[in-house]
Amino acid sequence: MKPVPVLTPVTKTLFTGTGLTPFIIRRLLTAVVLILGITFIAFSVTQLVPGDPVAANLGQSAYSDPDIVAAFKAEYGLDQPVHIQYITYVGNLLQGNLGISLSSKRPVAEDLREFFPATLEIALVAVFVALVLGVILGTISAMTRDRLPDQIIRVFSLTGVSMPVFWTALTAFYIFFFVLGWAPGTGRLEPGAEPPPQVTGMYTVDALLDGDFATASQAVSYLLLPALVLAVFALGVITRFTRASVLEILGNDYVRTARSKGLPERVVIRRHVLRPALLAIITIAGVAFASLLAGSVLIENVFSWPGLGQYAYKSAVGLDLPGIMGVSMIVATVFIFMNLLVDVLYRVIDPQMKDSK
Amino acid sequence: MNEILSVDDLVVEYNRDGTKVRAVAGVDLRLEKGEILGLVGESGCGKSTLGKAIVGILGAAEGEVIFDGLPVKKLTRGKRPEHFRNLQMVFQDPYGSLNPRRKIGAQVIDGLVIGGMHRSKALARAQELLATVGLPADALGRFPHQFSGGQRQRIAIARALAASASVLIADEPISALDTSSQAQVSNLLVNLVHELSVGMVFISHDLSIVRRISDRVAVMYLGKIVETGTVEQIWESPAHPYTKALIAAIPHADGRSSMPADLPGDVPNPMSPPSGCRFHPRCPLAMPECAVVEPEFVTLADNRQVACHLQKAGQEPVSLELIPRVPAS
Amino acid sequence: PATAAKSSLVVENVFQLTSTDPARSFEQTGNMINHALYETLITYKGGDASQPVPAIASKWRYNSNATSFSFTIDPKAKFSDGTKVTSADVVFSLNRLKNVKGNPSSLMDGLTVSAPNSKTVRIATEEPTPQVLAILTSPAAGIMNAKVVRACGGTDAANAESADKALECLKKKSAGSGRYVLKSFNLTTEVVLDKNMKYWDGVDKDGYDQIVIRNVPVNVQRLNVIKGASSIAADLSPDQAEGVGSKVNVIEGKASNVFFFYLSQNPAFSDATKFTSNPKCIEAARYGINYDKIVRYAGRGAIQAPGIIPSFFSGALSSKDAIKQNTARAKRAFDACGIGDTPVEIGYWGDGGAVNGLNFGSLAALVAEDLQAVGFNVSLNGAPIAVSLPLYRDNKEETGLWLWGPDWPDSTNYTESFSPGTKVGLRMGWQAGADNLIESLRQQAAVTTDPKKRAVIFSRWQKEMNKRSPLIPLVQPASILVADKSVENVKDHPIWKINLPEITKK
Amino acid sequence: MTLLNVSDLTVTLATSTGDADAVRNLSFSLDGGEILGIAGESGSGKTMTALSIMGLLPYKGKASGSINFDGKEVLGSSKKKYQHMRGKEISMIFQDPMTSLHPMLTVQTQLTEHMRYHDKMSKSAARESALKLLDTVKIPDPASALRAHPSQFSGGMRQRIAIAMALACEPKLLIADEPTTALDVTVQAGILRLLHQIRDERNLSIMIITHDLGVLSSLTDKILIMYAGSEVESGPARELLSNPRHPYSQGLIAALPGASREGKFLTSIDGMPPELGNFPSGCAFHPRCGFAEDRCSVPPIDATVVSKGHRIYCPVNPFAHDRVEQS
Amino acid sequence: MILSPNTRKTLKALETPTEKKGKGSTNSIWRQPLAIVGLTIIGVWVFVAVFAPWVAPYDPYSQEFDKFIPPSAEHWMGTDELNRDILSRVIYGARISLPYSILLVVLSTIIGTIVGGVSGFFGGRVDATLMRITDMFFAFPGIILAMAVAAALGPEIRNAVIAITIVAWPVYARLVRGLILNSKSSDYVTASSLLGSSSIRTLFVDLRPNISGPVFVLMALEVGTALLLLSGLSFLGLGATPPSAEWGAMVSMGAVNFDRWWVGLFPGIAILTAVLAFNFIGDTLRDALDPRTAKALRD
Ligand SMILES: Nc1ncnc2c1ncn2[C@@H]1O[C@H](COP(=O)(O)OP(=O)(O)OP(=O)(O)O)[C@@H](O)[C@H]1O
Ligand SMILES: Nc1ncnc2c1ncn2[C@@H]1O[C@H](COP(=O)(O)OP(=O)(O)OP(=O)(O)O)[C@@H](O)[C@H]1O
Ligand SMILES: [Mg+2]
Ligand SMILES: [Mg+2]
DSSP: OOOOOSSOHHHHHHHHOSSHHHHHHHHHHHHHHHHHHHHHHHHHHHHSOOSOHHHHHSOHHHHTOHHHHHHHHHHTTTTSOHHHHHHHHHHHHHTTOOOBOTTTOSBHHHHHHHHHHHHHHHHHHHHHHHHHHHHHHHHHHHHTTTSHHHHHHHHHHHHHHHSOHHHHHHHHHIIIIIISOOSOOSSSSSTTOOOOOOSSSOHHHHHHHTTOHHHHHHHHHHHHHHHHHHHHHHHHHHHHHHHHHHHHHHTSHHHHHHHHTTOOHHHIIIIIIIHHHHHHHHHHHHHHHHHHHHHTHHHHTTTTOOSHHHHHHHHHHTTOHHHHHHHHHHHHHHHHHHHHHHHHHHHHHOTTTTTOO | OOEEEEEEEEEEEEEETTEEEEEEEEEEEEEETTOEEEEEOOTTSSHHHHHHHHHTSSOOSEEEEEETTEEOOOOOSSOOOGGGGGEEEEOSOTTTSSOTTSOHHHHHHHHHHHTTOOHHHHHHHHHHHHHHTTOOGGGGGSOGGGSOHHHHHHHHHHHHHHTTOSEEEEESTTTTSOHHHHHHHHHHHHHHHHHHOOEEEEEESOHHHHHHHOSEEEEEETTEEEEEEEHHHHHHSOSSHHHHHHHHTOOOOSSOOOOOOOOOSOOOOTTSOOSSSTTGGGOTTOOGGGGTSOOOOEEOTTSOEEOOTTSOTTSOOOOGGGSOOOOOO | OOOTTSOEEEEEEOOOOSOSOTTTOOSHHHHHHHHHHOOOSEEOOTTOOSSOEESSEEEEEEOTTSOEEEEEEOTTOBOTTSOBOOHHHHHHHHHHHHHTTOGGGGGGTTEEEEEEETTEEEEEESSOOTTHHHHHTSGGGOOOOHHHHHHTTOOOSTTHHHHOOOHHHHTTOOOSOSSEEEEEEOSSSEEEEEEOTTOTTOOOTTBOSEEEEEEOOHHHHHHHHHHTSOSEEOOOOHHHHTTOOSSEEEEEEEOSOEEEEEEOOOTTSOHHHHHHTSHHHHHHHHHHSOHHHHHHHHOTTOEEOSSSSOTTSTTOOOGGGSOOOOHHHHHHHHHHHTOTTOEEEEEEEOSSOEETTEEHHHHHHHHHHHHHHHTOEEEEEEEOHHHHHHHHHTTOOSEEEEEEOOSSSSTHHHHHHHSTTSHHHHHTTOOTTSOHHHHHHHHHHHHOOOHHHHHHHHHHHHHHHHHHOSEEEEEEOEEEEEEETTEESOOEETTTEEOGGGOEEO | OEEEEEEEEEEEEEETTEEEEEEEEEEEEEETTOEEEEEOOTTSSHHHHHHHHHTOOOTTOEEEEEEEETTEEOTTOOHHHHHHHBTTTEEEEOSOTTTSSOTTSOHHHHHHHHHHHHSOOOHHHHHHHHHHHHHHTTOSSHHHHHHSOGGGSOHHHHHHHHHHHHHTTOOSEEEEESTTTTSOHHHHHHHHHHHHHHHHHHTOEEEEEESOHHHHHHHOSEEEEEETTEEEEEEEHHHHHHSOOSHHHHHHHHHSTTTOOSSSOOOOOOSOOOOTTOOOSSSTTGGGOTTOOGGGGSSOOOOEEEETTEEEOOSSOTTHHHHHHHO | OOOOHHHHHHHHHHHSOGGGOSTTOSGGGGGSHHHHHHHHHHHHHHHHHHTHHHHOSSOTTOOOSOTTOOSOSSOTTOBOTTSOBHHHHHHHHHHHHHHHHHHHHHHHHHHHHHHHHHHHHHOHHHHHHHHHHHHHHHHSOHHHHHHHHHHHHOSOHHHHHHHHHHHHHHHHHHHHHHHHHHHHTSHHHHHHHHTTOOHHHIIIIIIHHHHHHHHHHHHHHHHHHHHHHHHHHHHTTSSSOTTSOOHHHHHHHHHHTTTSHHHHHHHHHHHHHHHHHHHHHHHHHHHHSOHHHHHHHHO
8 A cells, every 4th residue: 555645745844844834833733732632631520520410400390300301411412421422522612613501501602702701801901901010010120139129029029929819809899899989890881781782792892993982981990900900910920020031131141232332221121121021021921811811710700790700610610511611721722822922922023042942 | 902982984963943964974083092082173063963972972873983892872761881881971061060969979979889889889989089180088078069160070080980981082171161270170181091091082172282182183174074193293284274274273372473364254054064075165275176076084195084185095295385276166 | 871861770689590581490580580571470569478469360260179270361461562461372371381391390280271262361280289379470480472482483382392492582582561671681790671661551650761680799789789889789698788877778578498407318328328317316406406596697587497388488387386406305316316426428509609698508517516516427518509409309418408499489389399209308318108197288288278277287297397307497597688778669579589570769 | 642541440249258359459551552461260350350441340249449541530430421431432342242142133233222322323324334344344245234133143253243333333442351262263363353453443442351361462462460350460462471470470371282392281270269259368379379488478469560561469579580581 | 152160150140149149058048038027927827727726716616606796805806607716717727728738739749740750751752742731731721620620529628639739730740841851961961871870860869859949949839829729719619618717718708798807808818928928938949049940930
């Protein structure tokens, strides 16, 4: 039998070459493998379970009716052997079908489309705030190494990462909403207010796209507090990381070179130090972002924020397998793609990456 | 016969993003007991690669290295065969070649203990070795960071000696050291070679030190040996233009303020070596055929070997001073 | 977006909601909403759950042995789209309820609906079923506009379970005759109702233009209602209702939920259950529990449950019938039981959820301390509902701590659920035939229609239960509504929690 | 005309065991167009001397004494003043060309940014002069070199780019800290030639630091030899190298492999240079010195002028007669 | 590359702040104010945990007081809804949160070190495969998996520990693998194999001491993270079961009773201080490592 060439030369270079495109393609393929692996983990874990999703999702009387139970199981494929269930799931997944949630009785994809943007919105704002503040504070901290501002910022940022976010959320809500009245309250908009037509699912963006500034500003005022609470954690991480990166870069010869050229300190910092530091910081911000998505589980309930976190909690508690898988996958996917994006950025921005291993 | 090490047509390749890079592209060498062979060449020409391949850290793509009658195998995860424990290497960086977290004693006796010697006996032997390399006995109980670069290099040498090395590959053992330490360590090495009749390949980019301590010299360029011969031959009448250029570039601290001669251009990337003679793009004496035909490595009448179109096998070396300059095509 | 001109009632509760399809919805939030969207044949007023009043049916009659009921539809009754309510709509709605096989479908067990003419609906049962009237007040039995529901893909056919596709459509619009119509539905955030401007019985000027029911955690509900950010907080515990200030009214009612503890009677299940099925062990537990402490935990307005039937239903026991803690007796019984230090697990719904402000974990901790004091070697084994509920339902718990809320507001719901061989009876491993007296009382209750006689039977049944059943009723908490002063006519109701359609603004 | 006059320079650094003087009472001067070489073993304070002139001492480092440049005292200047001086009047190149150029900025940016800052040049003017500079330092194809990143060049080329950067604002003094240590001899020769040529063309003063006396021999007019932060000997290059007078300088020169051709053994100085913070008192070299006498450990050690411009710091002066014999 | 040794030292000195020029000794670390504060707090918590029965004024499970007594002389932190003394519960809480966080970290370290060790040691395909798997777990949203596992196995702190371990080990695997790869190519390891030591010996003799330092620092840093995750799960009702005095669960009780601020505030502060202390120590330790390994820790 003649061996069939698996890869033609052109595609071969696409997969093995050193350019950006082959790199991205390779990474995307890995990403797919990773995501499949993640579904497998999620699936296995939820199979270990002694609990019974049927019971969780059927009412008392329905549960005692064997016909209804059987029908329910059949509908969700729960009557199939485990491996068949998994293969079916992956098969559907490849067609973009995440299955139907046991608890909401809707396609998981639809659920995610509703809940994910809400979390994405606060997580994005949180990371943005944390990034801006963190880079500034971290840089100040590095510049004033071991002096008072540095000590203060270090303690501050360590405290940030040490705070239990659920407790921060409760406390912040109590203070800023109840005591001070600065925050508008829970939810994404005023009670009964009509959300803007869904485009991205992020109310602020959608409202702006719709030209509805009143709703947009209302949405902003509602998302600020949860986003800031989330930001506290990320801020600590980013500040500390910035400090370390800046310190490390400050020690580089090329910074001394820049100074020896008589450039003003702010130019040295901005152009010669922060630019390379930012790359590293963006990596961390990417990772922090993904962990914020997951971390929102702990605060969304406090703010009645209808996001991925609440959905994840509901799915987990309800042993809603498709739901759990859906959430895990979307968070993992964001995580993987953030990493991918950062790696690509590295390659694009830093031509040296390849030379220095 | 005193020959203890021979390298035959050795090729070493690196894998760089899927393409093969020939860092050593066919090298022949011989080393005798009690002999110091200096290996010189510019940075990136493959000296370290060759040295590592000789001791088996890197595997050979082609050719082989025979040590004391047996072919050297690449290091595997398992134990290295007893036989090759006599083939040792000293590294350039005195800071990286000792484990920062282990006491000197433990590191020096490694070779003995692995060889099956009892610990207490090994410690006694280690003291002797330290004395040999000129370190106090209490060094055994200290950590590497408590020593200067030169002292560390001595410790590394003691470690190699503990395995009763009969061949030492010394990869730039003194280039990271201070002027005074340089002299001390190189004297130590010369001493050991003489007293223990060890064969040594002394890798360096510094021709003047090589000239001082070696018996023979091999000049390497872009993965190939371009000339070998005794120190006197190489130094007094280099037969390869590259050798000549290397010598001419050495500055002299004699206060005569004569500028050393530079050799323009860089060592080419081994991924795409030039055609013909690898040196031709930088060779002041290059001829048209140099760009096309690769010169053979031939033995001249004075028993030295060289790979240059200007030199003919079996004949006396042509003095490069006398060659008229022909512009390269 | 701006809703300034409209008057708006903001009700906050922790959502227990799956849909606003009456045939499929049987959770508290769903009941509350459906009660405003869909009128039933008959209903209750205010917080009452014993005296049915006319709704779509203006008159009704039934025979003395409670097997045939007939209802006359109010000729004025119209759906929100203006079409008249006919008996065909009623038949359609109730049959659909039965055939869709949603959670509330068992309400229709044994009931046959027919429409002799366009104004009359007849319901027949095979056995005497005095609770039919109560059943028909359930929001699940809401009358739907058959035409609209059919257009949505709904059906009342026998195969409705798979053939009915109206669910999604009913999340977008309602098809009832209630005072409110559905404006928007979101399973997790909020449901918005608009005033039905064509309500057949006259639009109430003082009614709110809009009702927003939001999903908000309890602690935030409290802050919101104090701040005036919401109108009604539905889930506060008596503790939380304390100190809410003068800007709000606290409406206190009795919850229809009774929390109980049981010891499994299924000796086959494990070592511990071998003992828990021993009457002496039950006695030890029954007299070992410090009911006062539990009532104190449940806060103001809570009472010890003297029996499993809540205080406002026929035949409810009074506080003097309640079991009193008697540690000495409990200890004696414990020794007689012989369980020794065999470990016993208490199962319960344990992911931090609370009902009427009572946290199962806390309750379990209270019970456990008392049992330990008696000598039991108990440990707590709470789990999320998905894990714990099947254990309870399949009789796999040695002992359990749960609650019961009525499916329909009638005491028969309890006799039919807790007697040996019935639903909860079996969960406690209490097989049919385990107690002849209690079982015969259950049968008598089912066929007796005379209210006085029924009450006697119910209270007798409960007293016997308290003597010999594995069931130990613990507490009937208060049900609290905290409402803004501007909201009037708010009542707490055992079935639909808040009487939304009756609420008016000042 | 004296361009740079350093007198009594002391540099104090913070170490784990407290403050320590890395440079001690150093004095030297440099005329316009002159090349001064500073040599010495590792840790002798060469780099710290250079950095103190630039005002770039490491974190917690302090300099005292006087540094007079072009008639003005620079030590203790404000940050601003230093900024204006650096790159514009004094510029510096460093040892390792692989790390001293910014890996992420193009050659053009790095070459022009300080021109634009110091000389307020327009972008295009700066580019023009950058092209000329690259041509001066013999970078082939300057136009495409400007667009490239440093990683695209070899070590020798990078060092040339670094020199171009240093020359950009036409400084009066160039400090080169071991500019060829990291390079091959063949490349080193090219760099040395380039420095020499620049000096001749621009009448630039150069202060070159190295531990390779061979490098100094061909290039410098004057040499200063340091040990443990202090001067041990200084003088005209030719005379000092052919006729070193301090035992340490003697030893250094003798240790060079090219110095004698007899035998395989190199002459070496016994012992090791002292660690910062543990400098022996008096003449710091005395513990390693074969000629040491008791007075060597007693400060102060005064300078002895052996001939015009040639002085040593050695109380014993054991080679006093050699000179007479040799000349 | 040829660098003169001193310039090398100088570079290092420039690269890294002065505080750790203490020649590798860890003594100087304990002179850092943050580390002292951290150590003190941990010391207090450990003391409190060990001697809880003597330190705590009351039985933490006793339901004998009044409900919701505000902080007072008898009850410094007040009482909760089950009439229990909060101070005693916070004290006993240290017996749950600390040991389990440490257990979690130890478990993750063991798994991660084995996986990372095997991966770095064998390299090649084994490495590629193991690292892909590690990546999967790394990318997996920890708290979600933990919630699912805890929900499934039943909320119990032991299960929460298992659940979090499943997602927490990859950090260690990556670190250990990186360290091994780093030192595997180092000259001293090569020298050792030239002397005839097998790789296994190299791994244990040469690599282990170089790995243990950074791993230890990571552990210190991760104890805080573990504590946060565990108490987070308990807060959600998926961790410790009642009536155990777990801090996260206590905060969630406090959450229900906003105006009884003392119910949630004190356990929250307990979490904060304990985590903060571990972070203080971990951060100082990390700064004290040499910059290369410190970087490996950060990435
Ligand atoms: N691990 C590696 N992977 C790929 N290429 C390598 C590797 N190590 C060395 N090379 C390449 O092989 C060639 C020879 O390198 P080698 O280190 O042997 O040179 P060298 O003569 O020792 O240089 P130096 O004087 O700088 O030590 C160079 O082009 C180098 O870039
Ligand atoms: N940032 C610093 N903190 C503390 N000590 C330092 C610092 N930088 C350098 N030193 C010490 O100062 C002394 C002088 O250093 P310097 O760099 O000036 O020596 P050098 O003569 O340039 O040596 P080399 O030839 O190795 O470059 C050395 O002992 C060095 O260890
Ligand atoms: Mg090399
Ligand atoms: Mg220096």
